[in-house]
Amino acid sequence: MGVVGWRVRSMVQQWGWNCRRGLSSAAVRSQLENVGFIGLGNMGAHMARNLVMAGYKVTVHDINENTMKKFSDDGIPTKQSPLEVSESSDVIITMLPSSAHVLDVYNGQNGLLADGANLGPWLYIDSSTVDPQTSRKISMDISRCTLKENKAYNDKPVMLDAPVSGGVPAAEAGKLTFMVGGLEEAYLAAKPLLLSMGKNAIYCGGPGNGSVAKICNNMAMAISMLGVSEAFALGQNLGIKASVLTDIFNCSSARCWSSDTYNPVPGVMMGVPSSRNYDGGFTSKLMTKDLDLAMVSASGVGFKCPFGSQAFEIYRKLCADGCELKDFSCAFRHYYDGKDEN
Structure with missing residues (x-):
């Protein structure tokens, strides 16, 4: 000891x-x-x-x-x-x-x-x-x-x-x-x-294991947010409202924090960044930073993270496109630019 x-x-x-x-x-x-x-x-x-x-x-x-x-x-x-x-x-x-x-x-x-x-x-x-x-x-x-x-x-x-x-x-x-x-x-x-x-x-x-847990958690959170956003965008392009799809997700196997607590579609959930033009919350810049930490740490032990790497590239592009101070749930906009979002 x-x-x-x-x-x-x-x-x-x-x-x-x-x-x-x-x-x-x-x-x-x-x-x-x-x-x-x-x-x-x-x-x-x-x-x-x-x-x-x-x-x-x-x-x-x-x-x-x-x-x-x-x-x-x-x-x-x-x-x-x-x-x-x-x-x-x-x-x-x-x-x-x-x-x-x-x-x-x-x-x-x-x-x-x-x-x-x-x-x-x-x-x-x-x-x-x-x-x-x-x-x-x-x-x-x-x-x-x-x-x-x-x-x-x-x-x-x-x-x-x-x-x-x-x-x-x-x-x-x-x-x-x-x-x-x-x-x-x-x-x-x-x-x-x-x-x-x-x-x-x-x-x-x-020492350091708390930081290990955090970067792994945030990598999973980023990947989850992108997956949920992509699914919502696909659903709306196929004709189903995000509010209906949210109800489906939240009582079925797609349920997760990104759908039931921090929904990325504007107007579906109150009190989250998507309801206020993605202001406040956890910025895309910080998410990009955390994904970078995860990728560097993975590289240091020779571990490949294909989903994490793709998430890092998506968030890095969001920041380059002017969304660095927007909440990371603004990734929904990466997939969908429609008008009827509910």
């Missing part, structure tokens, strides 16, 4: 013992109470606010000053750099657009690790969607560090890669699913924190 794993396991066992002694849940979670949140985009802003509503003491940072002002106006402390956030935090959560952003926030100037080997927070959770190699590199960097103050429960910082599924609606509703890689003992310690932002937290194995 190693020294770090043994220390974290001891911490979790101690917390369990404290629970059996009847200490309050607030006392048990005290080592997670001060949370630094970095990255307040479409997902991160909702996640941070859900932590505030759950009673955590949250401090935030983002490069967007307007976003920072919204949090500051609501009485939530803001800091001007990741390093400043870490100075008052027990736990750091990052939710960033790409591997390059994650590496900069952790290892860049005024980054989380800018103070060298001595860190303040004991736990780092990266919920960004990045390649497994980036997750494993940062986990290794953190494992080489020590804590500025030795705490009774731990004297080594640890990291979890914990990307999410569910999109902006689930982030807002606190119903995300976390896919978690890293030491299992750290996952168990962090689970109450994660469940303040989501409904599921699933342990995936060692």
